[in-house]
Amino acid sequence: MSTSGGMAQGWLRTVQRIGLAVAGGYGFSLAAVVLLAWLLSAVLPRSEAVVLAAMLGFLVYLGVSLWAFAEQRLLTLWLVLGGGSLAAWVMVSLAPGVA
Amino acid sequence: MVASWRESMRWQHTWVGLVLGALLFAIFWMGSLSVFDKEIDRWMMPATRLEPPESLSLAPALASARKVAPDASRWRLMLPTSRSPQMRLYYPDAGGDLQFVDLEPGTGRPLPPQGTLAGSEFIFPFHFSLHLKAGQLGYWLVGLAGMAMLSLLVSGLVVHRKPIQDLFTFRAHKRLGRANLDLHNLTGVVGLPFHFIMTLSGLVIFVNIYFPDAATLAYDDAADPQGRFIEEGLGRFSRPPAGEPGTLAPLEPMLERARAAWSGEGPAFVRVWHPGDAASYVEMRRSNQNMVRINRDQLYFDGGTGEVLFRFEAMPLMKTQRFISGLHFIQFDHWPLRWLYFGGGLSGCVMIVTGFIFWLQARRKRHAGQGAFRLVEGLTVGSVTGIILATLAFFVANRLLPLEARFAGYERAALEVWVFFLVWLGAFVHGWLQRSDAWRGQCWAIAMLAVAAVALNAVTTGDHLLKTLAEGYWPVAGMDLMLLAGAAVAVWSARRLTQHRAVRLREVEFG
Amino acid sequence: MVDGLLLLAVFACAYTGMAWLALSQERHWRAVRGGTPGRARIRRLRLGGALWLLLSLVWALLRDAAHFGVPLWVMALVAGGFAVALALTWKPRCIEVVTALRH
Known part of the structure; x- marks a missing residue:
């Protein structure tokens, strides 16, 4: 699969890819930001850890959203980006302070 | 590949x-x-085509605020700058929506309403x-x-x-398609x-709008995680109104103390919280005119005594975030x-x-x-x-x-x-x-x-x-x-x- | 006055540096000077171009210190790049002027 025609083949695949790039990419980045903020808060004041992790999050998002268009196997995308989003969802909804 | x-x-x-x-x-x-x-x-807004004032006096503006918004829970006075000669008073109306009125800087008199959102409230x-x-x-x-x-x-x-080889290439005289693509690549x-x-x-x-959960999780032991994050990272002081009337001390000495604290620079705005209440307090935020950073340097004074209640300056990484924001905002001269x-x-x-x-x-x-x-x-x-x-x-x-x-x-x-x-x-x-x-x-x-x-x-x-x-x-x-x-x-x-x-x-x- | 001169120097050096870098590319050399530039000349043009850009940074830092100077320099590079591209298209003379030195 090396042509743009092949890339666009099957609207279902295209929709999946775009969804993974946008939503999956965001979920993955959010997981990375939350984890990084947690790790950094061991050595930095919490607000500093949060702001640094969140700023780096945009670069993570940029990287994975481009990768979502380059990676040919949708399954890999589902595993990494879907898995990352799931991790973010678990972390956000299981945090003790969050109702 | x-x-x-x-x-x-x-x-x-x-x-x-x-x-x-x-x-x-x-x-x-x-x-x-x-x-x-x-x-x-x-x-x-032709009524605001004024000369920037020679010196700053806050008392007339406060008198206007008392008339315009006597019951508002807070007044924020944006002070004149070289680009905005007027003072702008922001206040929440009865429904909580933010309203503003422009004041003449010298006399504090409200300028005739211009009925427009103009550049800073529509385009921006x-x-x-x-x-x-x-x-x-x-x-x-x-x-x-x-x-x-x-x-x-x-x-x-x-x-x-070939982004490097074609870096300066603009074949404007070739057919439209070529010239157009060259211009796309050039820009x-x-x-x-x-x-x-x-x-x-x-x-x-907008880090905290796009990744709010980072702060929420980092402060998950607090009753109000976002509030705690803002307090620690961006600085915030608040106290409830006392429910008894009080008088506001003159603001000029507070201005002097702010200038002394900020190497001669004045505030961008002065905000009076709970005006008229015994527990009123005054917030000042340092001007951004001479620095890239949209700073969070703040001073809070007791409304009655004029004593400093709280002073804040952001930590290095938050300052970095504010510097990057400032590069975008270009609020400096x-x-x-x-x-x-x-x-x-x-x-x-x-x-x-x-x-x-x-x-x-x-x-x-x-x-x-x-x-x-x-x-x-x-x-x-x-x-x-x-x-x-x-x-x-x-x-x-x-x-x-x-x-x-x-x-x-x-x-x-x-x-x-x-x-x-x-x-x-x-x-x-x-x-x-x-x-x-x-x-x-x-x-x-x-x-x-x-x-x-x-x-x-x-x-x-x-x-x-x-x-x-x-x-x-x-x-x-x-x-x-x-x-x-x-x-x-x-x-x-x-x-x-x-x-x-x-x-x-x-x-x-x-x- | 000094501020204005320094600002002019920031832009002039950024423009000159970009013009030298452009001439180090065969297509533009051929269009402006004719013939091919030759390897040694390309190296000299690249090195010289980089030095002009660096000089532009020096003026920017002198004028505005680091916090305003670096953004000013970056924007001067962008403006210089656009100016050189437009000059190559419509007024190659403007490129010759700043590269007329013997190289």
């Missing part, structure tokens, strides 16, 4: 650019204008929120467009095989540092950079238009009759010349509507906004009906509206170009000159489009 990587980036660049191009153009256009939001304010917020009030939808759409812009810049570099690659830094810094401004930003923003607009034209050119022969092609054709016209036309209509409406204008229950300021959106909508419809011929018509309309705006400013305010130039009153003179320059560009484009059309018609007839 390399080939397929480039192919996938080409696909991404083509389709993401197409889907979000219209939104990106609107953001770039409004962002370019926002660089001069205060100057647009002066043009659209449009740039980052699209004025979509539902939730934070506008912020998220702009954020999505921003991320898309970053990825388009990267994929564009990948698609462009994209030479402008890349500006576009990348501006897009990324624009996203960084630096005219060369202001103009360079304006030019850079417009080069981004050119990059987006030429991208659209490339998409259309590549498909015109095969798909010209198809509905999807026609949709994109109209979309391009409406989102490019259409928004420019709508902005000019906004300026013209500002000069034509009488101050007391009301219509169908809408205030004057809302009427101006309606004019903007209706003209924009009309431009889309015109684009879909007239197809590529709509460019020419809209260019002529842009030229006429721009000249009309300059003429109307002269007639309705008396500040015609000769006078403002002679007096060196640059906010208004500059705006008028830019309008005329825009009109000239529009006329030039319209004439080029007419020639181009004549050539095309001849080709059809004889070819």
Whole structure:
């Protein structure tokens, strides 16, 4: 699969890819930001850890959203980006302070 | 592998650019204008065309605040700057919505309401929120467009095989398709540092809107995690009203202490919390005029005694975030950079238009009759010349509507906004009906509206170009000159489009 | 006055540096000077171009210190790049002027 025609083949695949790039990419980045903020808060004041992790999050998002268009196997995308989003969802909804 | 990587980036660049191009153009256009939001304010609010005050006195302004908003829970006084000579008082009304009134800096007297949102309340917020009030939808759409812009810049570099070899190449004399693609590459690659830094810094401004969960989780032991984050990271002091009347100590000594604390620099604003209450307090935020950083240096004083209650300065990483934000906001005094930003923003607009034209050119022969092609054709016209036309209509409406204008229950300021959106909508419809011929018509309309705006400013305010130039009153003179320059560009484009059309018609007839 | 001169120097050096870098590319050399530049000359043009850009940074830092100077320099580079591209298209004379030194 090396042509743009092949890339666009099957609207279902295209929709999946775009969804993974946008939503999956965001979920993955959010997981990375939350984890990084947690790790950094061991050595930095919490607000500093949060702001640094969140700023780096945009670069993570940029990287994975481009990768979502380059990676040919949708399954890999589902595993990494879907898995990352799931991790973010678990972390956000299981945090003790969050109702 | 390399080939397929480039192919996938080409696909991404083509389709993401197409889907979000219209939104990106609107953001770039409004962002370019926002660089001069205060100057647009002066043009659209003639009553604020004042000299900046020699010295600052807060007491008359406070007296006005007591009259204008006696029951408000807080008053925020934006102090005069070299670009905004008036004082602006913000206060929440009974429903909690923020209102503002401009005050004359020396006397504190309210200036006659100008009935307009102008640059700093319409054009600037449009740039980052699209004025979509539902939730934070506008912020998220702009954020999505921003991320898309970053990825388009990267994929564009990948698609462009020889970005370095072609760095300075602009073959304007070749056929339209070649010249157009060269211009797209030129504005994209030479402008890349500006576009990348501006897009990324624009996203960084709203870190906590786009990644709120980071703070929520980091402070999950607090009852109000977001509040705790803001307190620690951005600094905030608050205390409830006492419920008993109290008097406010004079603000001048507090101002002096603030200046002493901030190496001579004054505050950007003074905010009085719970005015008239025994537990009132005064917040001052350091001015940004002499630094890139949108600082969070704050001082809080007790309203009764004038004693310092709380002092804040952000920590290094937060300062870095505020520095990156400040690069984007350009609230500091630096005219060369202001103009360079304006030019850079417009080069981004050119990059987006030429991208659209490339998409259309590549498909015109095969798909010209198809509905999807026609949709994109109209979309391009409406989102490019259409928004420019709508902005000019906004300026013209500002000069034509009488101050007391009301219509169908809408205030004057809302009427101006309606004019903007209706003209924009009309431009889309015109684009879909007239197809590529709509460019020419809209260019002529842009030229006429721009000249009309300059003429109307002269007639309705008396500040015609000769006078403002002679007096060196640059906010208004500059705006008028830019309008005329825009009109000239529009006329030039319209004439080029007419020639181009004549050539095309001849080709059809004889070819 | 000094501020204005320094600003002019920032832009002039950025423009000159970009013009030298452009001439180090065969296509532009051929269009402006004719013939091919030759390897040694390309190296000299690149090195010289980089030095002009660096000089532009020096003026920017002198004028505005680091916090405003670096953004000013970056924007001057962008503006210089656009100016050189437009000059190559319409007024190659403007490129010759700043590269007329013997190299």
